[in-house]
Amino acid sequence: MPKLMLLGDEALAQGALDAGISGFYGYPGTPSTEIIEYAQRSKQAAENNIHRTWSSNEKTALETALGMSASGKRAMVTMKHVGLNVAADPLMNSAITGASGGLIIAVADDPSMHSSQNEQDSRYYGHFAMIPVLEPGNQQECYDMAFYGFELSEKYHIPVLLRLTTRLAHSRSGVITKEPIPQNKMRKPEDMYQFMLLPAIARKKYQHHLELQNNFLAEAENSLYNVYEGEANSKKLGIITTGLAYNYLREAFKGEKIPYPVLRIGQYPIPEKQIHQLYDSCDELLIIEEGMPIVEEQLKGLAFPCLKPIHGRLDGYLPRAGELNPNLVAKAFLMPDTTGKPVPEIVVGRPPALCVGCPHSDTFLSLNEVMAEYGRGNVFSDIGCYSLGFMPPYNTINSCVDMGASITMAKGAADSGLFPAIAIIGDSTFCHSGLTGLLDCIYDKANVVIIILDNSTTAMTGGQNYTGYGKLEDICSGLGVEKEHIRVFVPLKKNYPEIINIYKEELAYKGVSVIIARRECIQTLKKKNKMETEE
């Protein structure tokens, strides 16, 4: 079969396509976006009628994928780590209902927060839900684990969590592909109780889920992806690696054989047998894991520390935060530092900024004029390109917490008496998590002004479609915003007088106002124009 040059994300998507998937669902989020984007571009996916559209948010995506699985077909849902918080409800419950057709929940974590608000580790969610977790260590494994993940899922009727990290998701390498297999046939669940979590049924199913744990452990202990390399010169140290850490370890030793026994973990729950074997045969352990110290914590048992020293992120052998790299791993072995010349002092930071000509820029600048008399601290914002409105020259926004938090935080502030209380939210984000918050505002007649930045796309992740496109006014009025307080303007310099007037009028209104600032993202506009000229 051909060798393709693929990003980790793309390798996973291609693996799923070759493994007979019927549908991808997800919400864009760096570094997971390219999984579905790849599937959307794929000719193979188009020819086989594979479903691959974006969902409103990660929760609806996971639930939809669960529905496809309940119909016997293979499905994958994709998201970034913080997206899994949004989907945590169906995640925990799908562990109890189980799956029917293979169900893979692919989550891309972002240690070092290259493009995120935190660096939580999705393996904890896998542990929490007590479902098998797969963690590829390279692009080939991303591909292969799609096949394996669907098989494992169907064998135990359980969703499988597949965890990527930024560096693998966004790094390219050669991948050898297999012969594609056909999609599953449609098949309704044999057990009509399977997806029915009424307490009496759920209790039974939870018991069954607990009983499955031994099987998951046995699968991990026999997994091809948990590799024990016991032959070693020295038993002074035993090493456990997860994810990309093994690569960094080999790099630190310049590709030479590692002098200590190594256990490489790619499937969870953590394989107890191999861990005991390593623990028994070595004097000390070093745990090098990409992300948070979940293996280390499980081994240490905080209340009853083990007798042998265990090193890792918790005792400073490796930094507690951030992604790993070959130098950090080398340092844990006290190897000499290889770092080249320091960065000269004249080098200054070059932070990201709104594109020149970005529509948000005029919305912010005009709002600043109106807000001058109130000082800072009244503008709650959300997650998207417009988070950059925090930085100079705008300094417009004062918060950015999670998807949808702008509207609800503004409401809470208004409830406490703050005036004015303004929320700024993108159009895609509004459809992801803003609707219910808006409903809260309407229900309570909160005195808020909600500015929806409508650039016709999910811009921050590169311009994906979203579910509420073209329907924002209808959605708002349908939810109960009064028609005369749904205002629309085009953010352009020449419109400033009109824009400022709209702001002032809606600030003066005691109730819920929605102002839609509508002009397309210049990046998606450029792409469209380019496509037209090329056609």
Add this chain to the structure above:
Amino acid sequence: MKQDIILAGVGGQGILTIATILGTAAINRGMNLKQAEVHGMSQRGGDVQSHLRLSDDPIWSDLIPFGSADMILSVEPLEALRYLPYLKEDGWIISNSTPFKNIPNYPPEEDIYKEIRKIPNYVLFDADTLAKEQKANRSMNIVVLGAAITHLGFTLEEIEEAIKVIFAPKGEAIVEANLRALQAGMAAN
């Protein structure tokens, strides 16, 4: 052969195209490749780097270790300096000298050039002007690549082959412009 290359620049300057061309040339030779890219928010005019690793042997890490890059290939002079901790003692800097000023505190160009000249092996040249002279305004990145070819152990023909394949879908004129840019860069070395 083994080459560890840091590609540096500002979002939108085309460093990923350089990576694709070098990667294609390496694969045509039957080499292994790993290429870590930067996606997402940092691309909005922020600094971007890509780690490109080519080798006849297996490649383990997607990231190049500090102090072991054979080359920093930069399409912008300030960005060439940002990654010095990656460069090995006798490594090369190949950099465009035309600044990309999207920050208010951009340091004086002469100070930047002075720092680059402290590196034993460097090529610092005005790739923007060369691209314009070749009527290939949008191929500044390819000019910079041209200046790097011989230091990377590739032949002009190998890189030309890759360029032809990669730009073919965009038409003959674009392929030709890029080939001119490449040759001009190579001559500037």
